[in-house]
Amino acid sequence: MLFPGASSFPRPRVLAALSLIAFLAFTRPIAARAGAQIVNSNGSVQVQQGQSPELKGVPGTPYPLSEGDRVRTGPAAAAVILLGDGSKVELGADSDFLIEVSTPGLTRIFLKVGLLRSWVKKLAMREFSVRTPTVVASVRGTEFRVQTQFDGRTAVDLFDGLLNVRDNRGRDFTLQPGERIEADFMGALSGPQKAELRRTAPPASTLQENARREVGLDMKKEEVLEAAARELKLAEYQQGKAMIDVNGYRVRLEQYILRPQPDQFKLVVLNERADRFDYFYYMGTFNKTLPTDLSLALRQLGGQLDSAPEYWLTGFETGRSNTRDSIREAALGGHSVDLNANGDVGDDVTAFFDPAADRYVDATGRAVFQTIFDKYGFYVNGTLKYGWTGANLQAYANRNWSVNTDPITGAALGANLPIQSVTSTFPDPNRIHQNIYESYDDGTFVSWDNYIIDDEGKQAGIGDFAGVTTGSAFKQRLLGWNYEQVVTATEFQGRKIDLVVAPRIMIQVGLIP
Amino acid sequence: MRRLWAALLLAAACAPAGAVEVEPVYDLQFLGGQYFFEGGHSSLAGNLSGLAAPAVRFNERWELYPSLASSYKGTKEVVDVVGAGTVFQEQMEHRLGVKGVYKVPDTPWRVKPSVSYAAQFLKETKDESFGKGLFDYRKLDMGVEGEYVYKEPFSVRAGFSYFMTHYPNYTSLESQAALDFQGQPLARELVGDNVLDAHGQMLNLAGELPWRGLLLESGYTFMHQRFGEQRVVNEAGLLDDASRNDYLHALNAGVRYPVKFGPRLKGAASFDMAFALSHSNQNNYDAQRTRFIAGHYDYRELRFSPGARLSVGDQDWPTTFSLNASVALRSYPNRPIQDSAGTYQGDSFSQTNYMLSFTAARPVAPRFKALFNVQYGIARSNQEFEQFYSYNYSATNYLFGLSYEY
Numbered sequence: 001m002l003f004p005g006a007s008s009f010p011r012p013r014v015l016a017a018l019s020l021i022a023f024l025a026f027t028r029p030i031a032a033r034a035g036a037q038i039v040n041s042n043g044s045v046q047v048q049q050g051q052s053p054e055l056k057g058v059p060g061t062p063y064p065l066s067e068g069d070r071v072r073t074g075p076a077a078a079a080v081i082l083l084g085d086g087s088k089v090e091l092g093a094d095s096d097f098l099i100e101v102s103t104p105g106l107t108r109i110f111l112k113v114g115l116l117r118s119w120v121k122k123l124a125m126r127e128f129s130v131r132t133p134t135v136v137a138s139v140r141g142t143e144f145r146v147q148t149q150f151d152g153r154t155a156v157d158l159f160d161g162l163l164n165v166r167d168n169r170g171r172d173f174t175l176q177p178g179e180r181i182e183a184d185f186m187g188a189l190s191g192p193q194k195a196e197l198r199r200t201a202p203p204a205s206t207l208q209e210n211a212r213r214e215v216g217l218d219m220k221k222e223e224v225l226e227a228a229a230r231e232l233k234l235a236e237y238q239q240g241k242a243m244i245d246v247n248g249y250r251v252r253l254e255q256y257i258l259r260p261q262p263d264q265f266k267l268v269v270l271n272e273r274a275d276r277f278d279y280f281y282y283m284g285t286f287n288k289t290l291p292t293d294l295s296l297a298l299r300q301l302g303g304q305l306d307s308a309p310e311y312w313l314t315g316f317e318t319g320r321s322n323t324r325d326s327i328r329e330a331a332l333g334g335h336s337v338d339l340n341a342n343g344d345v346g347d348d349v350t351a352f353f354d355p356a357a358d359r360y361v362d363a364t365g366r367a368v369f370q371t372i373f374d375k376y377g378f379y380v381n382g383t384l385k386y387g388w389t390g391a392n393l394q395a396y397a398n399r400n401w402s403v404n405t406d407p408i409t410g411a412a413l414g415a416n417l418p419i420q421s422v423t424s425t426f427p428d429p430n431r432i433h434q435n436i437y438e439s440y441d442d443g444t445f446v447s448w449d450n451y452i453i454d455d456e457g458k459q460a461g462i463g464d465f466a467g468v469t470t471g472s473a474f475k476q477r478l479l480g481w482n483y484e485q486v487v488t489a490t491e492f493q494g495r496k497i498d499l500v501v502a503p504r505i506m507i508q509v510g511l512i513p
Numbered sequence: 514m515r516r517l518w519a520a521l522l523l524a525a526a527c528a529p530a531g532a533v534e535v536e537p538v539y540d541l542q543f544l545g546g547q548y549f550f551e552g553g554h555s556s557l558a559g560n561l562s563g564l565a566a567p568a569v570r571f572n573e574r575w576e577l578y579p580s581l582a583s584s585y586k587g588t589k590e591v592v593d594v595v596g597a598g599t600v601f602q603e604q605m606e607h608r609l610g611v612k613g614v615y616k617v618p619d620t621p622w623r624v625k626p627s628v629s630y631a632a633q634f635l636k637e638t639k640d641e642s643f644g645k646g647l648f649d650y651r652k653l654d655m656g657v658e659g660e661y662v663y664k665e666p667f668s669v670r671a672g673f674s675y676f677m678t679h680y681p682n683y684t685s686l687e688s689q690a691a692l693d694f695q696g697q698p699l700a701r702e703l704v705g706d707n708v709l710d711a712h713g714q715m716l717n718l719a720g721e722l723p724w725r726g727l728l729l730e731s732g733y734t735f736m737h738q739r740f741g742e743q744r745v746v747n748e749a750g751l752l753d754d755a756s757r758n759d760y761l762h763a764l765n766a767g768v769r770y771p772v773k774f775g776p777r778l779k780g781a782a783s784f785d786m787a788f789a790l791s792h793s794n795q796n797n798y799d800a801q802r803t804r805f806i807a808g809h810y811d812y813r814e815l816r817f818s819p820g821a822r823l824s825v826g827d828q829d830w831p832t833t834f835s836l837n838a839s840v841a842l843r844s845y846p847n848r849p850i851q852d853s854a855g856t857y858q859g860d861s862f863s864q865t866n867y868m869l870s871f872t873a874a875r876p877v878a879p880r881f882k883a884l885f886n887v888q889y890g891i892a893r894s895n896q897e898f899e900q901f902y903s904y905n906y907s908a909t910n911y912l913f914g915l916s917y918e919y
Contacts, residue, residue: 060665062534062570198827198829198830198876199878199879200829200830200876200879201879201880201918201919204538205536207534207536207568207570207576208536208538208568210568210576210578210614211536211538211566211567211568211578211580212538212566213666214578214612214614214625215538215564215566215578215580215582215610217658217670218580218610218612218627218629219582221654221656221672221674221715221717222608222629222631224715224734224736224761224763225652225654225676225678225715225736226633228736228738228759228761229633229648229650229678231791232709233648234902235810236648237901237902238901238902239797239901240900240901240902242647242648243901244638249638249639249640250637250638250640250641250647252647252686254685254686254687255800255801256687256701256750256798256800257749257750257751257798257800257803258698258699258700258701258751259749259750259751260697260698267800268687268690268699268700268800270686270687270689270690271686272686272689273640274640274641274645277686277689277690279690279693279699281693281699283697292748292749293748293803293805294749294750294803295802295803295804298803317695319693319694319695321693321694323694326694328694328695359854454900479854479855480853480854480855480900481900482900502801502900
């Protein structure tokens with residue numbers, strides 16, 4: 001097996017992995033407790049550490065920040081700063097930002113110029129404030145934005161929570177969500193004003209972005225494998241190996257060829273549904289060794305126009321089974337006969353299925369060579385129901401129906417064979433569903449229900465065969481459909497054989513007359 | 514596997530408490546919609562997908578990305594296998610993955626070992642239930658990738674992975690039918706059981722390059738799959754000793770061009786090309802028509818995908834519109850076409866798929882977006898035999914709903 005114990009793939013390990021993911025996934029973001037850090041940077045972001053005179057570029061994230069550190073962003077740049085308490089600050093382009101105080105009880109930021117948006121954690125014992133040249137905004141748990149121009153003019157927008165803003169004249173203003181206040185060095189220009197403001201989520205950290213990126217890269221690889229799996233499945237559908245039957249249930253179909261002997265071939269059709277397995281086989285024995293390319297011989301299986309075929313059957317056997325019940329036909333003594341010149345007008349052929357052209361052609365007045373078998377037997381669950389014998393038969397009209405001898409084995413039967421009578425009906429006038437009922441005078445029966453269905457199990461309607469007036473035209477139209485045959489018999493004791501096959505081979509060998 | 518988990522847990526336990534960072538990533542998407550195929554349509558159904566990926570940073574060198582991605586699809590999309598015709602399909606998929614990222618000190622190199630396990634469940638017919646779908650599969654993938662980050666976030670990557678796929682509910686029927694009721698052989702010699710199961714290797718090369726305001730991307734993938742239990746079919750329709758081997762070469766290249774029209778209007782144009790060449794040593798024998806087709810599974814595909822994206826409104830609250838198209842030209846050089854009755858013709862089989870997709874996304878609350886997506890696809894082929902599969906069709910689907918991103 002490909003995976004040891006595939007049906008029970010290492011569950012404890014999978015569960016352990018799931019547990020770990022669940023534990024980690026529901027863990028609140030944990031930041032370095034030591035202090036603030038830049039967790040995402042985009043474009044030119046520089047830091048001036050403490051009293052250091054120089055600004056240095058941020059080489060990567062996370063980048064630790066301490067009290068007194070200054071952060072500057074260039075044009076089209078941005079930085080996300082995660083503070084020690086879990087609050088987040090997004091710094092926009094061309095901004096100058098200083099961590100003035102960072103203690104367990106107080107965070108104070110100075111925004112000299114630029115744009116800052118903050119998502120402050122609600123902590124009862126902490127104070128968080130942003131100072132600009134013209135205002136001080138103090139909060140406990142809120143989302144707000146501060147924008148400071150080079151001339152010190154500042155706009156403060158509040159998205160959520162409550163915000164206290166103090167201007168340079170010492171006046172306090174309380175902002176409600178959706179309000180804005182503007183101030184310059186002379187103080188607030190007016191009181192809080194309503195503004196069109198929308199809350200947003202805090203920006204992602206580099207770690208979160210990396211997680212998305214890595215999962216994204218994995219998914220791309222996954223797509224290649226998924227496409228390969230889809231291709232496999234596609235081929236199964238395109239070859240008709242997976243279908244849906246007349247009741248909307250899954251039918252699997254496999255058809256292949258065996259070569260039991262050099263002069264034999266065996267076509268096998270297997271059907272599987274959720275609760276059953278049925279199969280059909282047709283084994284032909286030819287007059288000579290078969291070529292590698294079987295089609296050379298099989299295209300002559302149904303006979304040949306104008307001249308005697310090179311290959312013909314000397315015997316055949318068909319089997320249908322649900323793995324418990326069976327129907328078997330066997331024929332021996334096959335030889336090629338021109339049916340249009342055998343003296344029996346009753347078997348004259350006017351339309352002949354030409355496998356080369358894959359259609360019916362007019363055979364009136366032409367030689368039509370087909371195989372006639374001298375011996376034939378039809379068996380249900382191994383019991384002979386009827387058969388015939390003959391000697392170099394030139395027409396089936398001359399065959400001798402078996403009475404008390406097995407036509408194939410020649411063995412004497414314990415009793416005379418029952419007399420058969422056949423009726424054919426179409427139970428639903430709007431659907432192509434034929435029932436052939438063979439009843440025998442010993443009280444037994446064999447019933448054949450033949451449906452024509454499409455690949456999705458939809459039963460063909462009369463309209464699908466509109467304009468068809470001849471048997472040959474019917475078979476021609478049938479080539480585009482599937483053929484479902486359900487067989488029941490007294491010997492099956494309520495069971496059935498239910499087969500779906502493509503009709504071509506059955507037409508070709510005469511099983512669909 | 515147990516050792517890997519133990520090592521990871523040990524690493525987590527040994528890391529200084531204050532130094533470990535965990536930042537979860539969640540995505541959730543709930544969409545409802547319908548699927549239309551050749552006059553038929555599905556009932557209104559929902560699609561749900563979610564991702565939980567708690568990113569863990571142990572220290573400056575090690576990061577770990579465990580992830581769990583799950584999805585349920587109640588309605589098909591145009592990109593799914595549609596030629597099979599049925600509008601009824603439910604699909605569920607779960608993928609559990611762990612990826613480590615090791616940053617080699619003082620270098621731009623990253624080494625990324627990974628392991629993942631995925632399970633896909635399908636319900637395509639009335640009698641299939643989740644877990645019993647014919648084409649359900651499981652996949653185990655182990656790999657390692659080297660990444661050279663020459664300029665954040667741009668890099669070149671080379672990866673290798675080994676994978677195994679297993680179809681738990683698919684066994685060949687032939688392998689289940691050894692003898693007929695007469696006691697005669699019903700199956701070919703050498704027939705395999707789990708014929709779709711495979712194991713294989715994948716090699717990936719990929720990279721991005723910013724150039725004059727453009728972003729250039731390209732990649733190459735080589736994949737080999739060996740189907741150990743699927744024997745090669747020979748000219749006589751019988752099975753050889755050799756197992757099936759498939760080889761895929763895939764090249765892709767793309768360019769993206771971001772444009773800013775103003776403070777409230779941004780856009781991006783993109784153009785992608787992909788070429789795939791697949792070769793298999795497997796042949797096909799059409800038992801109905803006793804026709805042997807060598808190299809039946811070989812194909813090549815050329816795909817062009819232009820796209821455009823427009824972002825309108827406040828930078829923090831933009832509404833985005835995306836329009837993507839694709840044209841895929843696929844040909845099977847060794848597979849002859851058939852007429853409507855199934856008779857083989859001289860030309861080889863080819864199919865062209867056109868697809869147009871439009872998506873609108875509008876934020877409705879922090880982290881939440883309302884989404885609308887409509888897809889329209891057309892397939893055209895010179896294959897006229899459509900008894901089992903439709904090669905010429907049009908299909909549409911629409912989806913609408915909400916997405917959440919943390």
